[in-house]
Structures are given as structure tokens and as C-alpha cells.
Amino acid sequence: MKHIFLSICLALGTPAIAAADDPKPAPTDEGFSLMEEGARIFLRGLMQEVEPAMDDLKALAEDLQPNMKRLLGELGPTLNKLAALMEDATAYEAPQRLPNGDIIIRRKEDAPPLTVPDAPEIDL
Template identity: 45%
Template sequence: MMRALALSLSLLAAPLAAQEPPSPPPSAEEGFDLLGRGARSLLQSLMGELDPALRQMQEGMQGLGPMLRDLAALLGDVQHYEAPERLPNGDVLIRRRPNAPPPPDLPEASGGPGLTPAPDGSIDL
């Protein structure tokens, strides 16, 4: 009986001896390296997803450039205007400052729909 007990205990102890000792915890340097690689991977995948949208936005901004130049020519110096104010009906009013020089002459109408000046010089938008 003692022999059987000794044999069974030795068989149970064999798997415990075969286990590897626990690995030491990673150092702080290894942790920062892992964080850096993870952040780099995240940013690269994010840029890959955003690249088409950024290119499309760039094309749109390039098309907007001529319109912004026309608006700047129409307004003249922005410092000659007061801050915009919203009216109760939702309209936005941008008043010219009282001490500002006269506004620049309006550019010639391009003949597009709704851009023909009225006899008093106003343009319906």
C-alpha cells in the first residue's frame, strides 16, 4: 500500500516539475516600445482611412478658391464691416462700419441666373 501511495504521489508531482517558471514582468522600456508600436499602427491605419476624404476635401477647397477671391473683391477690406448679427427671422446681417470708406464697385455680372443687377444696383441672390 505504501508503495502504491509513493508511486501515485510521484506520478502527480511529475506534471508540476514540467511547468516552466513564470516569466519576469516586462520592463518599462519594453512597455513603452509596445505602446509606441501600437500608436504608430493606429495612426497609420487612421491615415489610410482618412486619406481619400482629405484628398476630396482638397479638391473641393481648390474649387472654392476662385469664389473666395470674388467674395474678397466684392467685400474689400473685412475690417470695414461690423460683426455679423442674426435677426429674429434667421437672416444674417453684416453692416458696414459708419466710418468706412465707400464700398468698392461691384464687378460685372457674369450673366448667370439671379445675378443680373436691378436698376438700383442691387443683386437678388
């Protein structure tokens, strides 16, 4: 009976003795690797959720590309001339449409003076 009691005490006391010998366990990277793995799983799931929407957006961009190229080809030169005349677009008010269809872009009152005294005329 004494042997059984002694065996039980030794068996139960061994982890406590081992823990007492090593007061602070050595740091491991297991915590970081678990966090990294969790982040990977989360991001993988997020990508799977977003992938159909990204495919739809890509298809839309492919459909719009020819029209955008044509629009830029037609308006590009005129927009370049307008930008050269305006210099700084922030110096102007928002455009206004008049009853007769004309569009006016007024210069702000506090805008600095133009550096180009004789701006070229635009032929539209």
C-alpha cells in the first residue's frame, strides 16, 4: 500500500517539480504562427468572397474600354487646349448653363492673375 501511495505521489508531483525547476518557459513562435495562419485563412476567405465582384468589375472595364478610348480620342485635344487656357482649374467657379445653352466658367474673384496675357483662341 505504501508503494502505491508513493507511486501516486511521485506521478502527481513530477509535473509540479518539473515546472518548479523551469520558472519561465522558453518563448516559442507558435503563438505568432497561429496568428499568421488565422490571418491567412481570414484573408483567403475574404478573397473568395470578393472574387465574383472583382470578375464583374473586370468584365465591365473590358466593355467600357473601347468607348473610353473613343471618347478620349475625340475630347482629348479640346481638353488639352482648355487646360492650357485655364492654367489652374481651382481658380474657377463651377460651370453654369445659361438659358440659351451657353456654358460659362467664371474665374473666382480671389484668383491670382493669369500669367499668360494673350491666351490663344480655341476653335471648336
